[in-house]
Amino acid sequence: MADASKPPEVASWETDMDADGFQRSRSPYRSPPPTAEAGRYVVYGSHACPWATRVKMLLFMLGLEDAVRYIDCDPVFGVIDEATQRTGWVFSEAYPDPLHGQPTLKDVYLLGNPRHDSKSTTPMLWDARDQAVLHNESWEMVPLLHDRFRELAEHPEVDLLPVDLREAIDARYQALYEPLLNGVYKAGFATKQAVYEQAVDAIFEALDGLEALLSRQRWMLGERFTFADVIVFPTLWRFDFVYAIHFKCGRRRIRDYPALSAYVREMVSWPVIRACNLVEQTREHYYRSHYNINPHRIVAKVDLGWMDAPHGREGLAAAEPLWFMRSS
Numbered sequence: 001m002a003d004a005s006k007p008p009e010v011a012s013w014e015t016d017m018d019a020d021g022f023q024r025s026r027s028p029y030r031s032p033p034p035t036a037e038a039g040r041y042v043v044y045g046s047h048a049c050p051w052a053t054r055v056k057m058l059l060f061m062l063g064l065e066d067a068v069r070y071i072d073c074d075p076v077f078g079v080i081d082e083a084t085q086r087t088g089w090v091f092s093e094a095y096p097d098p099l100h101g102q103p104t105l106k107d108v109y110l111l112g113n114p115r116h117d118s119k120s121t122t123p124m125l126w127d128a129r130d131q132a133v134l135h136n137e138s139w140e141m142v143p144l145l146h147d148r149f150r151e152l153a154e155h156p157e158v159d160l161l162p163v164d165l166r167e168a169i170d171a172r173y174q175a176l177y178e179p180l181l182n183g184v185y186k187a188g189f190a191t192k193q194a195v196y197e198q199a200v201d202a203i204f205e206a207l208d209g210l211e212a213l214l215s216r217q218r219w220m221l222g223e224r225f226t227f228a229d230v231i232v233f234p235t236l237w238r239f240d241f242v243y244a245i246h247f248k249c250g251r252r253r254i255r256d257y258p259a260l261s262a263y264v265r266e267m268v269s270w271p272v273i274r275a276c277n278l279v280e281q282t283r284e285h286y287y288r289s290h291y292n293i294n295p296h297r298i299v300a301k302v303d304l305g306w307m308d309a310p311h312g313r314e315g316l317a318a319a320e321p322l323w324f325m326r327s328s
Contacts, residue, residue, distance in 0.1 A: 028118050031134040033127070036148045038067040041134075042126040044105060046089060047278045048075045048285030050181075050234035051138040052123035056276045057230050058142055061324050063154025068145065071098065073105055073122065075281040077289035080104040080120070087289070088120055099128065109133055139173065142227065158322050160227040168221055172228045180206040181235055188247025188293065196248070204251055207260065210236075215259035218316040225322060229267070236264050237277055241302040242286045246293060255306045266311035269327040279304065 033041055043059070045052030059065050078090035089105035091097040102108050106120040112133035125135040125144075135141050143161055150156045161169060173181075179202035187203060190196035210232070213220070220228035235243075236254055244250040255261045267273050287299040 027121065027137045029124075029133050029136045030140065031132075032144050033125070033134060033148060036152060037129075038152050039069075040127065040129050042069045042071060042099065042128055044071050044073065044089075044108065044124040044126060045122045046073045046075060046285070047281035048289075049122045050238065051121075053234045053276055054230050055123045055138055055141060055145070057233075057273070058146060058160065058227070060272050060276055061155070061160065061230075061322070062146070062150060062158050064145070064149055064152065066154070067149060067152040075285040075289075077285070078104070080106045089122060099126075146227075155323055158324075160225075160230065162224070162226065165221055165224070165226055165228075169226055169228045169231075172220055173231050176206060176232060179203060181231070184235065184239075184243045184247050184249055187249050188243070188290075200249055200251065203249055207252070207254075207257065211257045211259050213259075214263045216316075218313060218318040223317050223319045225319070225325060233264070233267055233273070234277065236260060237268070238282060241279065241283060241300065241304060245300045245302070246286050246290070261306060262311045262313050265307055265309060266313050268307045269311065270324055271328045272324040 043052070043055055045056055047053070056070055059068055059070060072095050073089040074092040074095040077087040078092070079085055080088040080090065091103060091105070097103075097108065100108060100111060102111070104120070105122070105124070106116075108126070109116040109120045109124070112126065112131055116133070121136050123136065123138050123141060124133060125141055126132070127134050135144065146161050150158075183199050183203045183206070187196055187199035190199060217223070219225050220232060239249070240253045240255055244253050254264060268277075283299050287294050288297045291297060
């Protein structure tokens, strides 16, 4: 494997770019798990990937991490194709592939599908018994894991996708996907000024709307914590130390929004959130993997002390807290 400490000479990595910048492609893997069987399935993810982090948060909040194993790739991209010097998710001494000993996530995909020729993305759901790639679209993977595996969970009482709120959760996701969740990438990878400015305007319109919403209610859908909160948290949490700097989305920071910053502080106080969202690994990924944006791979220093301050949201009405919604 090429030296991961040196940026590849060819400016190419496993993301989706067109003439204007970033476009996220649709994954071809859409197979549900055949059965709910403890120990049979594995999720390949990364600390750095917000889409994988949402799946990891789901597993940990349900107490499914023993039934469905989660394996992290190295946070920093490495070379996955020597001929083109293309980079993507790799394994390393610190982050090995304990199932197959493969050097890259692409190699795991190829084990399950020798004809694999699409992006080797995270999260990826792997069937260890049948040696097959099942799924790698996080939004569709979430209900499969939530509904089919809750009977194996340590905390089956946790219902993050209640039937009466599913349409509202989906609507919230659809409303936030383009302007915010995907919008930060559209801004960060933009290659035209107009495209960048359009993306940034949409990002802050979405953040302004969330600020207004969370100034009057405890959670995204009111008094009950749901997967709608899991959807938005990784983006808000990363914003100040990655997106505001690395992706040039610095018009305002989350710490400048009273309600949003308090919302992040409340969730950061929970041990399950801290276990799934690691600052150093996330910073290393963005600043050291995207060499087109940051060719010298300098990692920004940011004061995140504001995340440890009291959140002060006790006055907002909330349902009975779930087991993980308690500060350490």
